[in-house]
Amino acid sequence: MDSRPPELILASTSRYRRSLLERLQLPFRCEAPEVDEQARPGEAPQALAQRLAAEKARAVSRRHPAALVLGSDQVASLDGQALGKPGNPGNACAQLHASSGRALRFHTAASIAREGVELDRCCVDTLVQFRDLSAEQIEDYVDREQPLDCAGSFRWEALGIALFRSLESTDPTALEGLPLIETVSMLERNGFTVLKAAT
Numbered sequence: 056m057d058s059r060p061p062e063l064i065l066a067s068t069s070r071y072r073r074s075l076l077e078r079l080q081l082p083f084r085c086e087a088p089e090v091d092e093q094a095r096p097g098e099a100p101q102a103l104a105q106r107l108a109a110e111k112a113r114a115v116s117r118r119h120p121a122a123l124v125l126g127s128d129q130v131a132s133l134d135g136q137a138l139g140k141p142g143n144p145g146n147a148c149a150q151l152h153a154s155s156g157r158a159l160r161f162h163t164a165a166s167i168a169r170e171g172v173e174l175d176r177c178c179v180d181t182l183v184q185f186r187d188l189s190a191e192q193i194e195d196y197v198d199r200e201q202p203l204d205c206a207g208s209f210r211w212e213a214l215g216i217a218l219f220r221s222l223e224s225t226d227p228t229a230l231e232g233l234p235l236i237e238t239v240s241m242l243e244r245n246g247f248t249v250l251k252a253a254t
Contacts, residue, residue, distance in 0.1 A: 064086055067085060071233075090107065108127050109126065181224035196214065
């Protein structure tokens with residue numbers, strides 16, 4: 056009987072998630088999930104993140120039923136309203152102006168699926184308190200880092216840390232897009248050994 060774990064696929068083409076999963080030193084490959092990421096009417100930000108993580112994992116696992124597929128999604132919210140990726144400098148500045156002096160919550164969900172069925176899931180929340188930022192500081196940051204593909208319009212692992220007053224989370228990697236602490240637990244519950252146990 057073959058005791059090897061199944062192939063691991065990350066249902067994402069995000070360079071951030073790929074880099075995070077590489078930290079675990081497990082063999083895996085990436086594949087685009089190709090799912091509609093629009094929110095449903097009245098859907099809360101956390102529910103949206105969880106649904107999309109599961110849909111991404113299930114979509115890729117249906118194409119590769121023998122593989123174990125990891126999907127993830129992150130939704131930022133301000134006053135309960137979801138913030139998307141800015142896409143251009145004007146939108147990035149507007150998001151940061153709205154966040155200045157306030158708290159922004161990030162919901163980062165992950166899901167594991169096989170044969171089109173979700174097997175495991177998690178969602179980690181991160182609360183980011185922003186400093187009071189001037190228009191000049193915001194424009195300087197956006198111009199220097201161009202965080203146009205990041206929900207919330209910053210990269211906290213780089214210069215974006217200068218925007219914060221504080222950060223609260225059980226897993227700081229969640230803010231980058233994949234909660235590795237919970238992901239390790241999910242993988243181990245589903246047949247992947249990240250660290251070898253003593254014999």
